[in-house]
Amino acid sequence: MIRGSWVTAALYAAVSLRIPNLLASGPLSAEDLARATGAAPDPLRRLLRALAAHGVVAERDDGRFEKTDLSDMLREDTPGLRGLTLMYGGPVWWTSWGETLHTIQTGETAFSKVHGAELFDYMQRDPEMNALFNRVMTEGTVRLAREIVDAYDFSGFGTIVDVGGGQGWLLSTILAAAPAAHGILFDQPHVVETARPVIAERGVDARCRLVGGSFFESIPAGGDAYVLKWIIHDWDDDDATKILRNIRAVIPPAGRLLVFDRVLPERITDNDFLTRQGTLSDLNMLVNVTGRERTEAEFRQLFDAGGFTLTSARNTSSDLGIVEGAPA
CATH class of the missing domain: 1.10.10.10 (Winged helix-like DNA-binding domain superfamily/Winged helix DNA-binding domain)
Structure with missing residues (x-):
């Protein structure tokens, strides 16, 4: 190690x-x-x-x-692990991990100490890092998108809103698996623009609307299902609650909230590969962003604060967490 x-x-x-x-x-x-x-x-x-x-x-x-x-x-030229290697092994991420002790002692992110800003603010002034981060998110989504649509049936929804949906790979995969559904891809304006080629190339542009904005301010209305993949774990409970409350303000009574993040065990009683991966990911959230991976009990508390009732939480065999909620 x-x-x-x-x-x-x-x-x-x-x-x-x-x-x-x-x-x-x-x-x-x-x-x-x-x-x-x-x-x-x-x-x-x-x-x-x-x-x-x-x-x-x-x-x-x-x-x-x-x-x-x-x-x-x-x-x-393949959607594998190149981007992740360049990000985790590159100087921006590497130097922040060197200040892990600072985070443990103070609760502040090492990233902000080293780079003078939190990750998402930093990326606004570093276009190269921003592009690399978006590539990493897309590569990860390409690996998981098929598993998500195999693990969850989206065919019963009329409109699916992908909140923080990046370059649109997951939503386009969902729409391909649910041909009667429509989609709304929601992310920051400069991110949404990079999604247009992906949505068009995958043949779902006629059923998908792109909306730019901030999920801390408002969320597009009109969805039956609101999807958040690798979004909630980026934020502490206060910020995550703001996102959920903004969704709660627009989701219909019969709507569904779907969070795709790891679900950590309540107690670490095993040191298998997936448990190691999950807890190290939690440390990564601690050191480099202001977020965290969560247990089912922590998700339940978060959903309650955001105006939702947690109805189910599970991990797939690859450690993909599926946390589902309904408006309270």
Whole structure:
């Protein structure tokens, strides 16, 4: 565990040099890759051997290196983990994690100490980080969207509002699975504009309306279901309650609130992979944003404060949390 950060640093270097893309066309030697990337041959070979030891690339008998299933997930032309590697391994995220102790001692985010602003305010002045963050959210949604529509039946809703829906991948997947439904994609104006090509490419633009705004101010009316994926966990209870109350102000009596966030266990009695992932994600929310992952009891309290009754909460086999509520 102590050396886990070294693996992240190695992955970041490889992805920054586009090694996974270069290996996609066939095996290459360290010298070939050095010429293609401008890197020094011996240090690059040592990086590649470390990555081979972790299954990211494979070293052949002739000394050349070749792709693996893991390296394919790090290519820039696939919706895998490249964006997440660049964000978590890059200097913006990396330096804030170095101030974790500050967060534990003060309750303030390490991100704000290091960068002088909370994450979402910081991204407004750093277009490169903003674009990377949006890419990471889209990549994650591409991986989960199919699972969401398999796990929850949206066919009974007439209009589905995706609150903080980013570039529209989840909503377009939902609308493809529920062909009679219409959708409203709601996010900040500059984010919504980037969704137009996705919505059009996926063939649901005739059934989907794009609305720009802030979910802290108001939420579009007219939905039967209000969806929030990876939104509520970004915010503390006060801010999360504001979002829920704004939805409560417009949702009809028979409407449904659907929150897709992890549901943490009430007590940590196991150290399985999903539990480790969930609790580390909670630390990430603590260090880098003002939010948190929540237990079912914490979701219930939050829903009550926002004007909703929690009707069900569960995790899928991949740790996707589905928390459903109805207007109280």
